[in-house]
Amino acid sequence: MSERVQVVTRHILAPIAVAGSEVPVYEPGEHFGIFPDYEHKWPYPEVGIMSAQQTPSTLFTSFLEEAAKSFPEVPALAAEKPVPAIVRAGEAPALPWEAWTKWTWKDYYEDARRLAKAFIQLGVEQFGSVTIFGFNAPEWMVSALAAMLCGGKYVGIYSTDTPEQVQYKVDHSNAAVMVVDGEMEFEATAKHVEDMPELRAIVCWGIPAPAQLTRKDGSICKVMTFKDCLELGASQGSDTSLAARKEATRPGHAMGIIYTSGTTGNPKAVMVHHDAAVAITTMASQAETGAMQGYPARILSYLPLSHVAGSMMDMWFPILMAGKKKLHSTIYFARPYDLKDMTLAARIQFVRPTVFLGVPRVYEKIQSRMMGVAAAITGVKKSIATWAKGKGLEYCRNMQAGGSKAKPLFHTIADKLILSKARDALGLDQCKIFIVGAAPISADTLEYFGQLGMMIQNVYGMSESSGLTTLCLPLWNAFGTVGQALPGIEVKCFKTGPNGENVEVPRCQPGAKVVPEDFQGEICFRGRHIMSGYMANPRFGEAHINEIREKNSSTIDKEGWLHSGDKGCMDTNGVFRITGRYKELIIGAGGENIAPVPVEDKIKQLAPALSNVMMVGDNRRFNVALVTLLAEGATGELPGSDDLTGAALEVNPAVKTISAALKDPAWQKYIQDAIDKTNSDTTVCQNNAWKIQKFAIASRDFSVQTGEFTPTMKLKRSVAEEMWKDLIDPLYS
Template sequence: MPINHDTSFVDRLPRNVAVQFHDRVEKSSAHEAYRYPQGDAWESITWKQTGERVEALAAGLLSLGLEPEQRVGIASSTRVEWILADLAVMCAAGATTTVYPSTNSEDTAYILGDADCRFVFAEDDTQVAKLVEHRNELPHLEKVITFDGATSDWVISLDDLAALGTAYLAEHPDVIAEKAAAIEPDQLSTLIYTSGTTGRPKGVRLSHRSSVYEGEAIAVQNILDESDLQFLWLPMSHSFGKVLLSAQMACGFATAVDGRVEKIVDNCAEVKPTFMGAAPRIFEKAYGRIQTMQAAEGGAKEKLFHKAFATGLEVERLKREGKSVPALLKIQHGLFDKLVFSKVRARFGGRVRFFISGSAALNRDIAEWFNAAGIVILEGYGMTENFAGAAVNHPEENRIGTVGRALPGSEIKIGDGDEVLIRGPHVMGGYHNLPEETTRTLTSDGWLHTGDKGSLDADGYLTITGRIKELFKTSGGKYIAPPAIEAKFKAICPYASQFMVFGNERNYVIALVTLDPDAMVGWAAENGMEGASYTEVVQSDAVKSMVQGYVDELNNKLNRWETIKKWELLDHDLTIESGELTPSMKVKRSVVEDNYKDKIDALYA
């Protein structure tokens, strides 16, 4: 598709999310909007059906007394009901407050209390129980609407809410259209609490303008259209998931929704999407799984596999450098595409035009490996404070190793200390109830301090080095960027889950390592340890020797002062439930450092 760099669309943005949604329902009435699992099958609803359901739910909220900008919580995993509830809140002029289903009851109560939520959509009895436990701390919470849970005087079902809405619409038939027309662009649409690697989560205030801008900025680039099919598994409580919802309304593509992470690859093979957003961990796991499966086959098949990728990487290098591909290499590449690459693509359904990677850094080697197989990964960059999307690569101008250029109609510059600064319609209004934090983060002329270190090339492509607060200096005075080293290890070791680098003010660098439990089941079966527990497997001398080999390989790729002198293999993987990962799968480095302080200190003993 041709690339459109026009920025005049910013002056013609839909007035608010409700108008953006109603416009899409009108334009694409009979087209598929959502597909979702029901038992072993997938069911589908059109935009018209979606519009009717959202209107009834929005009217139900109005019948309960919801006022403009009042907050409504959603505590649920990613599913179609989450999206319907979110759209209903915004069409009723309220503001969604997101809560990850894995959030503990104390933090759930803190978020809902800090946001002054009047109503909450709760997925099931587990989520409802968190609210019951802290009901005395939530004086503003009047009613809970559950997707699957039991009902009571305080808790009603989604169908109950829709029935209230239907009755309300009979008396006020134009109320939703009137609400949509009255919502100002700067009104609060969403209050997203950052998962926070330290301290209490902060509520990020995002307007209707920031939401519709994100979707329209993607639409104007001609990346996606009504013919596309998205597979959506991302946590909708995260801004990455929310921005894809805005993109859907702006572009009109259908979305298959299922938040079960363990089903991603199987679902892709079944649904056959044309694109998907994901965190780098998903690509790392897929890459590692394919590598280990191939190694297990061994022999001629493994040699063919590696020869295919060597050829694919060479072809892509020549193209990137603007050189012609020799005829013989082109023939070889075509053969390998049929024998090897097509099978890799088939694992994701065979129709993927591109993936969008965000929320953390993607290793360049893994991106190039997928690219060689004909699966383009467009790396993007952003944060909750700018509604997730600040920069993204384009299929026609994808520079691997960068996160692309600023979205049309916004700006990126490099400030003091190489900090990335962002300005545009997508930047937050501020932190909820935290004026001093807001003043520290937003300049008087609208620039957002990201806390990320980066650089811009002559063409405006942004490269991110890492979080400024995560960079450290050894006692020898050398600066280390942990994310770069950690991503390199994951590209080398197909069994890796997490690789965490430490060494601030120390005289050498060390690492804590965890291995992927799924990958280690296969390793154990191939190495005489089938049936052993994960802890037994990773504590074996054979596994430690295997990991040492990959660390040695990593060290050969690093500067002398970056090399890993010592490492420790943890007897379990990090999880969201343990509090060591955020729900978007980022390591909470300070939590890990505190939890394993004794192990880290022992590596310096």
């Protein structure tokens, strides 16, 4: 969840103090395991939130049991079933509340127990796996908890995974049961059932059960409905067997596998252990984070649960809050097509979430649409709106770290008349916590929402750190940074010494526009929230085991530090900023390490009609840029159409399509002007080596479907550069 934009030039208040006794002592050695039955061990600090006294180790599933006792009649999960069709393009109003299908907290727990007993009957072994393939749904979460309850792991499959990727994950995770949603998911699984020897059953929640699958060797893969699976657990399942699985499971055992989406090779299987989920949610629920402001909570689940951010926000955190903090929530599920068909707004407006997590792409799409609406306003209304947003922006800046916290004169009136109506129109008027993560977000987007009274907290972490390590706190929100380490987590910036040792770099000054190289290093962290390790499958052979062991040892060193691969700095107030990614750095002709993201972000800030900017220049004579334009229907998951949308329609009103814009003089000047201004900005382009000399417009937007983005919408640079080679190479001729 990296953030790599320019920090605001303000001093920040005193950091959260951490006493020496709050930091555990790590003995040198291996701090990871590679096999499915590995039990992770960790040192406890003497005092503090992560001490054994304040947060004793426990199974994460215990909190669901407690939540069921505390809130037996409170709706925990709610979904529209069956999923209603779109009324017309862009319109899909929500059903009335009484038409939603609901699970109470008691239902949630009892169905998870029934399903866990069925999973045991179907062949899920202690330390085994259950894969889940489908859009977010109550059945997704119930299946995940059932996998944990029977002593195994849940394994999410991305909706964008190919049948070959599905086959690899099912086989590699040793999944005995696969829980799927619709026909597409079933067919992708059935296509490779011959190559999934451990798969015993497929459970379908969104379609009638197809016929069972018989392999060439005569072995059978059963197929049944979710309802039938629940009935199997209720009628034939054993409470004694379930209790025995619980007894054999320790907090250091893995409860889930998050497959990372790398740009090359097979994905790595991150093992998240029970204590890691308990630790990260406990640390994130402290008063400093502001998390409890949104509870009792309404949460809209729409980001993939197969990704660590979705799992943490929609599943782990609500369960811990209900079970441990006695603050309940209701999770509402978006429709599978909401992001693709841009109907998410209807779900937001119905749910009125009190907590909202979005990846940068989601916030950027909302911003683009709102800017398009604002552009159509003229006359007195426009003047009033501009005045109100100006007051909002002033207050937003005052509320950032080091600001006065003062409300500007007439801000209350501006908020009541204009700004609150914008929040209400979005359905975010009751939201208390706005979170962004998973990829970089520009300060421009953060300020855009901030001026409307929506202060977004940027979070930073990895699947390997259970999704979260640092965040901008409500009273410590500095746009352009990723905030401070959560209480109970150690974070440092290291360079490698002459003997391979970690050498901590000095801290930089708060608000520095340009951070000298000597103050930058690799951001590393350690704590109870760190993964068990990347899992290896013994069936895959010795070479695979050795490969996974090497990947683990290069990620978690002998002192227990997880190496993020992100380049960054920590200021004297303990606030972190990401300045680049070591694997993404462009090496200039003079050997300069050039971080492309700040340059790209600056161009997008100056040219809001652009959707994506990708800087190219590694091992080249100079840097160039490939840009994409705002396109109708482009969601990040899909590339959209040839039709321009939003701010892109304003560059040259006579040009309505990407095809027409490719050689249009007005578009050429628009992009070149933004590049020229960026090249002249020494805060992002330190010298000529950073500057972009030429650019080209791509014929469509980037997307997951077309391969430029990972499922979490991170740019796959090397892949995109190869895909667009025929457009990039001529820029160097």
